Each structure stands twice: as structure tokens, then as C-alpha cells.
Amino acid sequence: MSKVVLTVDDSKTIREMLRAALTDAGHTVLQAEDGVHGTEVLANAGMVDVIITDINMPRMDGYGFIGHVRSSPVHRATPILVLTTESEPAKKQRAKDAGATGWIVKPFDPAKLLAAVRRVAP
Amino acid sequence: MDPMESIKITYFEECAELLVAMEEGLIAMENGEADDEIINAVFRAVHSIKGGGGAFGFEALVSFAHIFETVLDRIRSGELVPEPDVIKCLLRAGDLISDHVNAARSGSDAGIDDEEVKDELRELSGEASEEAGADDFEGLDFAPMQFDLGESGPEVKAESVWSIHFAPHASLYSKANEPYLILRELAVLGDMAVEADLSRLPPLSLLEPEEAYIAWNIVLRGDITRTAIEEAFEFAAEDCDLVIELLPPDNDELPALPQLPDLPEPVYPAVPDLPASGLADAMPAAVAVSDALKSPEQQKDATAETAQKSAASQSIRVDLDKVDRLVNLAGELVITQAMLAQSVQEAGLRSTSKLGAGLVEFEHLLRELQESVMAIRTQPVKSVFQRMPRLVRELAVQTGKQVRLVVEGESTEVDKTVIDRIGEPLTHMIRNAIDHGLEPTEARIAAGKPAEGTVTLSAEHRSGRIVIEIADDGAGINRVRVRDKAIEKGLIPASAVLSDEETDNLIFMPGFSTASTISNISGRGVGMDVVRRSIVELGGRISIVSTPGSGSRFVLTLPLTLAVLDGMVVAVGDQTYVLPLSHIIESMKLGKSDIHSYGREWELLDVRGSFVPVVRIGNLLGIEGSCHKDANGVAILVESESTGRFAVIVDAILGQRQVVIKSFENNYRHIEGVAAATILGNGRVALILDIDGLALLRRAQRESATPVELKATGS
Amino acid sequence: MEEINKTAKEGRRQFITFCSSGQEFAADIMTIREIRGWTPTTPLPNAPDHVRGVINLRGVVLPVVDMRARLGHGITETNAKHVIVVVKIAERVIGLLVDAVSDIITPDIDEIQASPDLTRDAESDFVEGIVVVDEKMITILNMGHLMDSLREHAAPGTLVA
Structure with missing residues (x-):
């Protein structure tokens, strides 16, 4: 099933890796470079199926972005996966508390990424 | 290309940008100018380098970045105060992570000796033991979401x-x-x-x-x-x-x-x-599902909008070849326009006619187009300047001197070729400034100066040229020693009477090196003559101003762009040449008795009582029909980087104009005395002369004791 | 050069023939970009006689080699009938001043003979072979070598600074 996935990350490398893996699996990918950009893309794009977001970003970080999505009447039910590393349990918890649906541990391989998307997207 | 390979290229491009951001942030921290956002940016830079590096399995890089990031995170959260010692360590870590990235790019993700800095970082990170760091890193490899569907756990077998x-x-x-x-x-x-x-x-x-x-x-x-x-x-x-x-x-x-x-x-x-x-x-989830199932068109629109948004905030990467093609085409247009204008003039149409006025307007637009196209080739000099803080830190450690680097005008834009080729000369001059220019700390204190020496690197636009300066507040040039050295090396006769300026300029002479002991910093067999040569090759000039006791300043003057040149068009016999305006000091009509013979080989021109050697272009280049009657000639006083001032004798000055530089070396080969060619308004090729080359050619002509054979036979 | 080899595999190559100082020459058609009328050149200082100078070929500064002088028969007295054969190999372009372009020939590759040993010397290094067409002997030129010889042939006036 093809999904529309919004990826929010300030690292072009990560954005491109996400895009490669997701488009390979037939998903449509939207990209944003930070939280503020993410909210703009969401406002323009309307509904997306899944959001994948980084935590550490300029202008608006991942927590702020998750908070924004969860408080939006339109997008609050959109699943959000955060990108974390295994060494950041506190960040994962904080993201979860902010309303993240799940997480993807970097470095990720495409199979794990797609599994995570499948687990949160109808 | 394999998508991972292409992402890897993206990763290294991104790393280059992140390293710049990191370095800037660290320097701001060092100067006490860092706010939370800057510290955050440094953290993010290291974090992103680590993140991408992990994806490509650059273990040494990731391991180092991880511990570095941990320390930055502590500073970010206020747990660790960025005292000067901490920042020193961070700066070194910044240099090392840059090394790690380079090593990873060259395919050798190992072999960087980072243990010492790693230990320091570990201490700052609060993770005391090596094991802690290692464990943490191993955690990165651990895949928590593994789906081993086919494999049963040890305690539960089968169904x-x-x-x-x-x-x-x-x-x-x-x-x-x-x-x-x-x-x-x-x-x-x-x-x-x-x-x-x-x-x-x-x-x-x-x-x-x-x-x-x-x-x-x-x-x-x-x-x-x-x-x-x-x-x-x-x-x-x-x-x-x-x-x-x-x-x-x-x-x-x-x-x-x-x-x-x-x-x-x-x-x-x-x-x-x-x-x-x-x-x-x-x-709510159900709503999300139905809404997400919109038409592909809608989705496409959304994608396009996103693309537009990112385009507005980003720059694009363009292949340099494409830019150069554009530069060339713009140059062609200018030439074609000049040819048209000439034909119109020859046809007797006045410039007030409709056609004439249109052509003038056309010329304006073309100039603007050409300038805009040239501007694409320019880049902030920052990409070169940003390499210098690290150099200075390393040199400070090596020499045991305290050095502060002040960088100004980083955003000054210069031609890409200059960016590519200015790095080495600058590096060399900064080495010199620290190694030879700045006094040892004790000497500075004794002289009543601050213990910390200052090296200033600056760039600015000044009257259509780029001026880069490297200044130090050291002891200045030791003229007595320079002079002795020059005499010892046979560069000047012992009896030579030189002004201070002339003495200072001796350091640019080939084969000159002032360091009485060759240090392993500056004494790498490259002298200031090589630096000067590289600057001249870029169409620039270098000069030095030195004040004993208070320091030296090297001034580099470079053209804004290397694709066009401000030239003086001159006639010599039946030929037309272009002389680079940047080398011309003045021109004068020759009087009958202005030129005096000097020895067997030379003539000197009397310029208001000071005598400069004469170079007759007609003779030197073997041009037929060049006028030899001085009374009709014009002397152009030029400054050569290598041999000082001399006078070029031509038949007439035809005008000044901006010409498009055309190289022909690829189709033919280098010709001494000729820098390149250009195409004039009449469609003919004119050669752009190389002032330094002419000087060398003239000197060689004298040394060979017979006139250079100008027309060799083909056999 | 790739194209040449490809054609060579098919057993036939096409050549443009031209004459200079009474001799017939041929150059692989793949190396010829265009043929244009003579225009006066801008002489290059300290160049050998056979390098007549440079011309403007639509913005490219093109060195022109006088074939007659290159063969040691003296400089061509040019008039409007002379032609410049523009040769391009890889990214290098030069012009060859000849008297006239005559024909296009397609000899069988076996018909091309090597130049006789006795006639070979450094100066004829750019000769690839000989072919006879309609009882006329035609010298086939190796344009790559001819171009290279421009670089190697440092003029006596060239100085090392």
C-alpha cells in the first residue's frame, strides 16, 4: 500500500536515505528541513499518512513539531515516528511524552524503516 | 549510480557544510559570543555527521562523534560550563572530526590518532572509563527492532x-x-x-x-x-x-x-x-485514512509545493562546466556586439540613428548580462579562510607561541578559480607570519607587547579588485638580515643602495629564504617567490609593508574575475596587442632624447630623472614594420612582479577596453611573453601580453648575448 | 580515435584528400570538423615558420599550421583560394592551411601501405601510410601525431625562466 510520508530532518543525507528507502517501497515522500518547514509542508500538503521526524533540528525541534501536530485538529491523529539513536533513551521518552507514535533507531536499514511505517500506518 | 553511493556523496557534501558551521560555532564560543542557538547548532552539526556516518558504517568516525556529541550535549543542557580549557578541547575535537570525515571519504575509516582527545572528551562527558564509551558505541549497532520471525528464542522451542x-x-x-x-x-x-x-x-x-x-x-x-x-x-x-x-x-x-x-x-x-x-x-485515525486517500494529482501538487518551498530557501549546485559555457557565450555576445557596432559605424550610420541607439542599449544589456554571469562564478572567500583557524592553532602548538587569528571580510566574493588556488599561498603566508613574523612570547613581553600575537586575515573589494591582506603584529622584517642574506646569495651586489621598500621586496626573489635555521614549519622549500608566482598566475600582485617592531602586512591584489581583463590595446607594427592595465603605471609620448644607451645590451628611459630599462616589443617579438623612430613611439611604464619597473615601447595606444580572455594553450602551447589571446571588435585575434614574461624574455635575450631567434625554421 | 577504430573494423575508412605543394594528402574524415576559406592570421611570437598564427573560429582561438611549410617547402603565399581544414581530436582543435580540398576516398584498409622505412624520420612522424587511388599516390596523415608535434616542437626562441 502506497503511503504519503512526510520526512522532517535537517540532514540532507538522512532525508535522502529516507526518500530512497520509502520511494523504493512505493511510498510518496514529502520532505521538510526542520519543524517550522514541516508545519508549512503539512499546511500545504493536507493529510499525510505518516510523519517521520528528527529530534535535533534548528528553528523548531522534533518535540516542538510533534506538539504542533498533536495540537492540530486536522493532523493530530497522524502517526509520527521519531528518529533516535539507541544511546538516547531519554530523548525517546521525551518524544513519546510529546505524542510520538513510535520511533526508528538510527542507523536504520530500509527493512526496519518500512516495518516501522507499516506498524503505524493503516 | 548506486543510490547509496549518490547519498554518500550527499553525505560528504553535507559534512563539509556541517564542519564549517561547527567550526564557526566553536570559534564564536571561544570568543564568548555563543548563545544557546549557536551551541545547539554545533551540537546538531556533530550529531548529523554522526547520524549519516552511522548509516555508512564509518565506525571510527561515529565513535568519535558520539563522545564529542555527548560533551556538547552537556554544555547545551548547562551541565558543563564551557570554560576556555573545555573550548580548547572542543576545538581540537573539531579538527579531529574533520580528519575523521576526510579519512572516511578517502575510504580509510581508521588510523586517526584520536585517543588523547577522546580521553579528554570522556572526562568532560562524565563517562569516566573507556568501557563506558565503548559500550555506548556498541549500543549503536544494536538493532532493537529486529524481527527474527524464523528464529525461536532459546527458552521456547517450536510451537x-x-x-x-x-x-x-x-x-x-x-x-x-x-x-x-x-x-x-x-x-x-x-x-x-x-x-x-x-x-x-x-x-x-x-x-x-x-x-x-x-x-x-x-x-x-x-x-x-x-x-x-x-x-x-x-x-x-x-x-x-x-x-x-x-x-x-x-x-x-x-x-x-x-x-x-x-x-x-x-x-x-x-x-x-x-x-x-x-x-x-x-x-481521528479513521479520518486520517480517508483523507489520505486523495487523488494522485492532489498529492503531486503537494509535492510540487514542497519542492518550491525548498527551492526558495536553498541554492542549487551547478556543474562548473555549465557556468563556464555561459561565461564563454556571454563573452561571444560581447564580441559580436562590438563587431556589429563597428560595422554600423563603418556603414556611416550615426550613433543617434535608431539602429545606433538600439546598439547602445544592446551593449548596456550585454554588459549587465556578462557581469551577472561572471557573478555566478564567484564565491565567498570564506571557504578558504575557514581552513586557517585550524592551521593557526596547530602552528601555535608547534611554535609554542600564543596566537590569535582575526578574520575579516569572509563574505567577500571572488572567482572560483581564485578560491581553488589561493589556499596554498595563504597557508604559506600565515605560516610565515607565525613562524617568522611573531616574536617568541618572552621577546614580546620584553618589548612591552601583549604576550598573545595577532595575525589578521582580511578580504575586501577595493576599486574593482579583491584585496586580501595578511598582517601580523610581530617584529617586522629584519632588513639588515634580509640584505645580508641577499648579498650572500648573490641576489644583489654588496654595494647596492636599496630603499626600505626595495629591501623588503627582496624576500620575493627566487631562492631567497630568511630563516637562519630552517624550521619545519616554513622551511618546506617553498619561498615567497613561489607565493608571488602563484598570485601572479592568478592575475594578481603582492606587496609587503613592514614596520620594524610593529609587524608586517602582505597585500594581495587580485582581479574580480579571471574571464575578463582590463586591457590597454596597443599597436606594434602591423600587429595589435593587449597589455593588462593592472601592470601599467603610466604612458608617455617619447621625445627624441629620452632613451639612453646603457652598456652593450640595454637602453634606459629617463622618467623624470629616474632611469628604467627599455623593452622594445617590436624587437622582442620580431614584429615587422615596427617603428624604430622613438619620436613617434609611446613608452608605457609597467611594473613587473619579478623584475620591477620597465618601459615597454610601442607604436601607438589604440585605447582601453575590457577584453574576454581566450586561452589557446590547449590547442597550441604556452608562449613565453604571451598570457592569452582575445578577440577584438573586428573579429581578429589579438594577443594579451604577459608583462612578467616579457621581462624574463628580455633578460634571457640579453643572457643569450645574441638576439633571440624570432622566426625559427620549421625543419 | 574511437570512431576511427570502429570504421576500421568494418574494413573501410573515409578520408578527405587535399593538395599542398603539388602532393596529395588524406586525413581521416572523422577528424575533420569543417573546411573554411583562408583568413589572415595573427602571428605568434617565437613560433616555428609553419605555425602561421591564430585565427578566430567562432570564438575559439585556432592555431593554423601551414602544411607546405610543415613539409619544408617554404611558406604558402596565401590568397583567397586557399583553405583551412579544421581538425579536431579530443578537445584540441587546429587548422591546416592547404592549397585545395580535392575529394573523399574510401580505400579498403588492406590497400593502405606503411610509409617506406627509408623515408621515415622524426619530421615525417605524422605520416600514417600511403594509398593509391586512380593511379595517384596519396599520403595519409596521422592528425593526432601532427597535433602532438606542435607541442613537442619547442621553438628555438622559447626560454626557460
Whole structure:
């Protein structure tokens, strides 16, 4: 099933890796470079199926972005996966508390990424 | 290209940008100018380098970045105060991470000696032992979401039957988790039977739409480990009551639970009884589903909009060849326009005519077009300047001197070729400034100067040229020693009378080196003559201003662009040449008795009482019909980088104009005395002369004692 | 050069023939970009006689080699009838001043003979072979070598600074 996935990350490398893996699996990918950009893309794009977001970003970080999505009447039910590393349990918890649906541990391989998307997207 | 390879290229490009941001941030921290956002930016830079590096398996890089990042995170959160010592360590770590990135790019992700700095960082990170760091790093490799479907856990062999009680909390839905999807994951693991527990469901009038009332009892049968089940609930575990029990193995029959009709597809089996109850609790999620199923057109629009947005805030990378092609075409246009204008003039049309006026307007537009195109080739000099702080830090350690580098005008834009080729000369001059220019700390204190020496690197636009300066507040040039050295090396006669300026300029002479002991910093066999040569090759000039006791300043003057040149067009015999205006000091009509013979080989021109050597271009280049009667000639006083001032004798000055530089070396080869060619308004090729080359050619002509054979025979 | 080899595999190569100082020459058609009338050149200082100078070929500064002088028969007295054969190999372009372009020939590759040993010297290094067409002997030129010789042939006036 093809999904529309919004990826929010300030690292072009990560954005491109996400895009490669997701488009390979037939998903449509939207990209944003930070939280503020993410909210703009969401406002323009309307509904997306899944959001994948980084935590550490300029202008608006991942927590702020998750908070924004969860408080939006339109997008609050959109699943959000955060990108974390295994060494950041506190960040994962904080993201979860902010309303993240799940997480993807970097470095990720495409199979794990797609599994995570499948687990949160109808 | 393999997509991973192309992403790897992106990664290294991004690393280059991140390293710049990191370096800038660290320097701002060093200067005490860092606010939270800057510290955050440094953290993010290191974090992103680590993140991408992990994806490509650059272990040494990731391991180093990790510990570095940990320290930065502590500073960010206020746990660690960035005292000067801490910042020193961070700067060194910054240099090392840059080394790591380089090593990874060149394919040798190892061999960087980072242990010492790593230890320092570890101390700052609060992770005292090496083990702590190593463990943490190993954690990065650990894959927490592994689905080892085919593999059973050690304690459970073969077929097992699990009973699962799953009662979501409201928070599970508010975080957009969906029981249906969790059940779908479970169904992949084996045969599954599900029963909804509706016992807590209140009467409709009391029902809170966002509360969670429904629970599920699940029986799962198959070759399944507990871990696999827990993984399915991983995202939801905190937001539900979950009980997972292994049923006794002999409990083969499961009469208590209704059997599922059938589960045809093991990958995405629908859970039949779910939609009715599950969606009631998860209305918002259902909305998301239907809305997301919009037409491909709508989705495309959205993508296009996003693309537009990013385009507005980003720059694009363009192949340099494409830019150069554009530069060339713009140059062609200018030439064609000049030819047109000339034809119009020859046809006797006045410039006030409609055609004439149109051509003038055309010329304006073309100039603007040409300038805009040239501007594409320019880049901020920052990319070169940013390499210098590290150099200075390393030199400070090597020399034991305290050095502060002040950088100004980083955003000054210069031609890409200059950017590519100015790095080495600058590096050399900064080495010189620290190694030879600045005094040892004790000497500075003794002289009443601050212990810390200052090296200033600056760039600015000044009257159509780029001026780069390297200044130090050291002892200045030791003229006595320079002079002695020059005499010892046979560069000047012992009796030579030189002005201070002339003495200072001796350091640019080939084969000159002032260091009485060759240090391993500056004494690399490259002298200031090589530096000067590289600057001249870029169409620039270098000069030095030195004040004993208070320091030296090297001034580099470079052209804005290397594609056009301001030239003076001159006639010599039946030929037309272009002389670079940047080398011309003045021109003068020759009088009968201005030129005096000097020895057998030379003539000198009397310029208001000072005598400069004469170079007759007609003779030197073997041009027929060049006028030899001085009374009709013009002397152009030029300054050569290597041999000082001399006078070039030509027949007439035809005018000044900007010419497009055309190289012909690729089609032919280098010709001494000729820098390049250009195409004039009449479509003919004119050679652009190289003042330095002419000087060398003239000197060689004298040394060979016979006139250079100008027309060689072909055999 | 790739194209040449490809054609060579098919057993036939096409050549443009031209004459200079009474001799017939041929150059592989794949190396010829265009043929244009003579225009006066801008002489290059300290160049050998056979390098007549440079001309503007639509913005490219094109060195022109006088074939007659290159063969040691003296400089061509040019008039409007002379032609410049523009040769391009890889990214290098030069012009060859000849008296006239005559024909296009397609000899069988076996018909091309090597130049006789006795006639070989450094100066004829750019000769690839000889072919006879309609009882006329035609010298086939190796344009790559001719171009290279421009670089190697440092003029006596060239100085090392």
C-alpha cells in the first residue's frame, strides 16, 4: 500500500536515505528541513499518512513539531515516528511524552524503516 | 549510480557544510559570543555527521562523534560550563572530526590518532572509563527492532501458544497508535484468535468519545518468542495494560476461544471483527485514512509545493562546466556586439540613428548580462579562510607561541578559480607570519607587547579588485638580515643602495629564504617567490609593508574575475596587442632624447630623472614594420612582479577596453611573453601580453648575448 | 580515435584528400570538423615558420599550421583560394592551411601501405601510410601525431625562466 510520508530532518543525507528507502517501497515522500518547514509542508500538503521526524533540528525541534501536530485538529491523529539513536533513551521518552507514535533507531536499514511505517500506518 | 553511493556523496557534501558551521560555532564560543542557538547548532552539526556516518558504517568516525556529541550535549543542557580549557578541547575535537570525515571519504575509516582527545572528551562527558564509551558505541549497532520471525528464542522451542490481554489507554489513541495495526502485526507471527472485551463500554449517553473502553484477549499460536510479541506492542507498551502469558504446552485445543474464520494472507491479514469496535475508539485515525486517500494529482501538487518551498530557501549546485559555457557565450555576445557596432559605424550610420541607439542599449544589456554571469562564478572567500583557524592553532602548538587569528571580510566574493588556488599561498603566508613574523612570547613581553600575537586575515573589494591582506603584529622584517642574506646569495651586489621598500621586496626573489635555521614549519622549500608566482598566475600582485617592531602586512591584489581583463590595446607594427592595465603605471609620448644607451645590451628611459630599462616589443617579438623612430613611439611604464619597473615601447595606444580572455594553450602551447589571446571588435585575434614574461624574455635575450631567434625554421 | 577504430573494423575508412605543394594528402574524415576559406592570421611570437598564427573560429582561438611549410617547402603565399581544414581530436582543435580540398576516398584498409622505412624520420612522424587511388599516390596523415608535434616542437626562441 502506497503511503504519503512526510520526512522532517535537517540532514540532507538522512532525508535522502529516507526518500530512497520509502520511494523504493512505493511510498510518496514529502520532505521538510526542520519543524517550522514541516508545519508549512503539512499546511500545504493536507493529510499525510505518516510523519517521520528528527529530534535535533534548528528553528523548531522534533518535540516542538510533534506538539504542533498533536495540537492540530486536522493532523493530530497522524502517526509520527521519531528518529533516535539507541544511546538516547531519554530523548525517546521525551518524544513519546510529546505524542510520538513510535520511533526508528538510527542507523536504520530500509527493512526496519518500512516495518516501522507499516506498524503505524493503516 | 548506486543510490547509496549518490547519498554518500550527499553525505560528504553535507559534512563539509556541517564542519564549517561547527567550526564557526566553536570559534564564536571561544570568543564568548555563543548563545544557546549557536551551541545547539554545533551540537546538531556533530550529531548529523554522526547520524549519516552511522548509516555508512564509518565506525571510527561515529565513535568519535558520539563522545564529542555527548560533551556538547552537556554544555547545551548547562551541565558543563564551557570554560576556555573545555573550548580548547572542543576545538581540537573539531579538527579531529574533520580528519575523521576526510579519512572516511578517502575510504580509510581508521588510523586517526584520536585517543588523547577522546580521553579528554570522556572526562568532560562524565563517562569516566573507556568501557563506558565503548559500550555506548556498541549500543549503536544494536538493532532493537529486529524481527527474527524464523528464529525461536532459546527458552521456547517450536510451537507455543500465547495468551495476550491488551487494554489500550486513551493516550494510546492520542499518540496515533492503532490497535488494529498492532493486531495485524501479531497476526503475521502465527495463527491468531481475537476476542473484544466490551465489558467496560458504558451506555451511549455516558460515552466519552476520546476515552478508551475496549480491550482484547488474544490467543496466538505458532513458533513465536515473547520478544517478537513484545516488539509488536513496542510503540504502545506504555499506553496500555498488557499481559503476555505462555499457555501450557499440552493445551493444544482451545475450546474457550472462537476460532478465526481464516487468515489467508500471512502478511497483511485483515482482522475481521475489528473495524466496528476499533474504529469507534479511533475516529481521528479513521479520518486520517480517508483523507489520505486523495487523488494522485492532489498529492503531486503537494509535492510540487514542497519542492518550491525548498527551492526558495536553498541554492542549487551547478556543474562548473555549465557556468563556464555561459561565461564563454556571454563573452561571444560581447564580441559580436562590438563587431556589429563597428560595422554600423563603418556603414556611416550615426550613433543617434535608431539602429545606433538600439546598439547602445544592446551593449548596456550585454554588459549587465556578462557581469551577472561572471557573478555566478564567484564565491565567498570564506571557504578558504575557514581552513586557517585550524592551521593557526596547530602552528601555535608547534611554535609554542600564543596566537590569535582575526578574520575579516569572509563574505567577500571572488572567482572560483581564485578560491581553488589561493589556499596554498595563504597557508604559506600565515605560516610565515607565525613562524617568522611573531616574536617568541618572552621577546614580546620584553618589548612591552601583549604576550598573545595577532595575525589578521582580511578580504575586501577595493576599486574593482579583491584585496586580501595578511598582517601580523610581530617584529617586522629584519632588513639588515634580509640584505645580508641577499648579498650572500648573490641576489644583489654588496654595494647596492636599496630603499626600505626595495629591501623588503627582496624576500620575493627566487631562492631567497630568511630563516637562519630552517624550521619545519616554513622551511618546506617553498619561498615567497613561489607565493608571488602563484598570485601572479592568478592575475594578481603582492606587496609587503613592514614596520620594524610593529609587524608586517602582505597585500594581495587580485582581479574580480579571471574571464575578463582590463586591457590597454596597443599597436606594434602591423600587429595589435593587449597589455593588462593592472601592470601599467603610466604612458608617455617619447621625445627624441629620452632613451639612453646603457652598456652593450640595454637602453634606459629617463622618467623624470629616474632611469628604467627599455623593452622594445617590436624587437622582442620580431614584429615587422615596427617603428624604430622613438619620436613617434609611446613608452608605457609597467611594473613587473619579478623584475620591477620597465618601459615597454610601442607604436601607438589604440585605447582601453575590457577584453574576454581566450586561452589557446590547449590547442597550441604556452608562449613565453604571451598570457592569452582575445578577440577584438573586428573579429581578429589579438594577443594579451604577459608583462612578467616579457621581462624574463628580455633578460634571457640579453643572457643569450645574441638576439633571440624570432622566426625559427620549421625543419 | 574511437570512431576511427570502429570504421576500421568494418574494413573501410573515409578520408578527405587535399593538395599542398603539388602532393596529395588524406586525413581521416572523422577528424575533420569543417573546411573554411583562408583568413589572415595573427602571428605568434617565437613560433616555428609553419605555425602561421591564430585565427578566430567562432570564438575559439585556432592555431593554423601551414602544411607546405610543415613539409619544408617554404611558406604558402596565401590568397583567397586557399583553405583551412579544421581538425579536431579530443578537445584540441587546429587548422591546416592547404592549397585545395580535392575529394573523399574510401580505400579498403588492406590497400593502405606503411610509409617506406627509408623515408621515415622524426619530421615525417605524422605520416600514417600511403594509398593509391586512380593511379595517384596519396599520403595519409596521422592528425593526432601532427597535433602532438606542435607541442613537442619547442621553438628555438622559447626560454626557460
